Amino acid sequence: MVLKLYGAHISTCTQRVLFALFEKGVSFEFVPIDLMKGESHTQEVLAKQPFGQVPYIEDDDFTLYESRAIARYIAEKYAGQGTPDLVPTKDVKSRALFEQAASVETSNFDAYAGPAVFEGFFKPMMGMQTSKEKIDELSDNLSKKLDVYDQILSKQKYLTGENITLADLFHVPYGVLLKDAGIDVIETRPNVKRWFNDITSRPSWKRTQEFNHTA
Structure with a gap:
């Protein structure tokens, strides 16, 4: 089945x-x-x-x-x-680094990007009133978190090191909508921009977008 x-x-x-x-x-x-x-x-x-x-x-x-x-x-x-190795299993340290990065996505990215995209992108789509004050607050908090991302990614290609994992991919669905929500925080950080361009250029993400537009 x-x-x-x-x-x-x-x-x-x-x-x-x-x-x-x-x-x-x-x-x-x-x-x-x-x-x-x-x-x-x-x-x-x-x-x-x-x-x-x-x-x-x-x-x-x-x-x-x-x-x-x-x-x-x-x-x-x-x-x-x-x-x-989208979920590394070869040893306890590589798995721990993956879980660390996955936790970072949930606590330091999704916690701000998710509500910001809802406020600035989904609310207007549903005919609801958007709060500029809330968007500004979420954008400011996310900017501070992405400053740390930029430091991490200045030393390595992906969040766990040199190999891509789910922890990187988890960022994409909300990340691509940030600019549409009026929040331009990725392009202004060179290492974050390089990393995000990398993960959003993957054939699998392009297939995801095509699937959503044609199905």
């Missing part, structure tokens, strides 16, 4: 899973859930994803939700194909 991904094209978290699937070359079936029609809160979906969110996957009799957990599952289950 082919892996099934339940999600929405507009969902950044769904895009995070698509990115991992394409990076690992995994065949899958996409099952769209219309968020605007409230389909994520049907009893059928809530039985699989109790928070009423997307995405989630079904892999035979196994169900899993939360995009980062799904991406880790894909990377480890299909370790022998596609890009290797």
Whole structure:
């Protein structure tokens, strides 16, 4: 049975899973859930994803939700194909460095980029009022975090060292929308810009974008 991904094209978290699937070359079936029609809160979906969110996957009799957990599952289950070591497992130190970088993404990037993109990009799309004060505050906080990123990336190619991992890829779905939200914080930091251009130029991300525009 082919892996099934339940999600929405507009969902950044769904895009995070698509990115991992394409990076690992995994065949899958996409099952769209219309968020605007409230389909994520049907009893059928809530039985699989109790928070009423997307995405989630079904892999035979196994169900899993939360995009980062799904991406880790894909990377480890299909370790022998596609890009290797997206979740490093060769020794405890390499795994620890990966978990460190993954935690940095969640705490120091997503915590600010996610709300900023919602405020400056998704709210106008939904006809909601945007708070410039909130955007400015989130942008300022994210800028301070990315100053540290720039220092880290001045010494190494990726967040864990010289090899790309999921910790890098996790940044992309929200990162590409920052400028659309009126927050230009990536281009102004040379090492962050180099790194982000690298990870967004991957064929797997291009396939993710094409999939979202054609499906």
